[in-house]
Amino acid sequence: xxxxxxxxxxxxxxxxxxxxxxxxxxxxxxxxxxxxxxxxxxxxxxxxxxxxxxxxxxxxxxxxxxxxxxxxxxxxxxxxxxxxxxxxxxxxxxxxxxxxxxxxxxxxxxxxxxxxxxxxxxxxxxxxxxxxxxxxxxxxxxxxxxxxxxxxxxxxxxxxxxxxxxxxxxx
Numbered sequence: 783x784x785x786x787x788x789x790x791x792x793x794x795x796x797x798x799x800x801x802x803x804x805x806x807x808x809x810x811x812x813x814x815x816x817x818x819x820x821x822x823x824x825x826x827x828x829x830x831x832x833x834x835x836x837x838x839x840x841x842x843x844x845x846x847x848x849x850x851x852x853x854x855x856x857x858x859x860x861x862x863x864x865x866x867x868x869x870x871x872x873x874x875x876x877x878x879x880x881x882x883x884x885x886x887x888x889x890x891x892x893x894x895x896x897x898x899x900x901x902x903x904x905x906x907x908x909x910x911x912x913x914x915x916x917x918x919x920x921x922x923x924x925x926x927x928x929x930x931x932x933x934x935x936x937x938x939x940x941x942x943x944x945x946x947x948x949x950x951x952x953x
Contacts, residue, residue, distance in 0.1 A: 787844030787878030794838030802835030805864035808843025821854035829874035832867035839864030839919035842877025852883040857912030863919035873919025876935025884941045900943045907939040
């Protein structure tokens with residue numbers, strides 16, 4: 783589920799030749815911060831590349847961050863799929879990234895249940911200028927063949943807006 787990706791990615795399929803293993807699936811990262819998060823480093827849950835022998839790339843994993851405010855410059859947040867190995871191999875699909883910011887504690891259960899009506903999702907955030915991606919891995923396919931291709935994952939920033947009848951007092 784893209785709202786709260788808690789699981790890791792799956793491993794890629796093994797190749798036709800013994801010893802050619804598929805890439806490992808990306809990991810699972812879950813950060814629950816009671817205050818602000820400033821992301822200037824790396825959060826990586828990337829799938830591994832397949833070995834030679836037509837082995838598949840692992841899918842990207844899951845990254846879920848909950849914080850009061852989220853910001854940063856130059857950071858990297860990635861749940862990319864791994865590339866396939868060999869001539870006839872598929873890349874892993876992209877993983878799932880969900881960054882929650884400004885989500886009040888009283889709204890968490892309703893958001894997870896899918897009953898929240900005031901959810902805003904965006905692919906960018908004004909306060910974060912780093913890399914934010916869940917791309918799929920590279921497929922390696924010979925000309926003339928058209929197998930299914932790996933697909934990108936989802937990467938979203940999520941917040942909740944107050945209901946229309948709410949009065950906000952700013953001091």
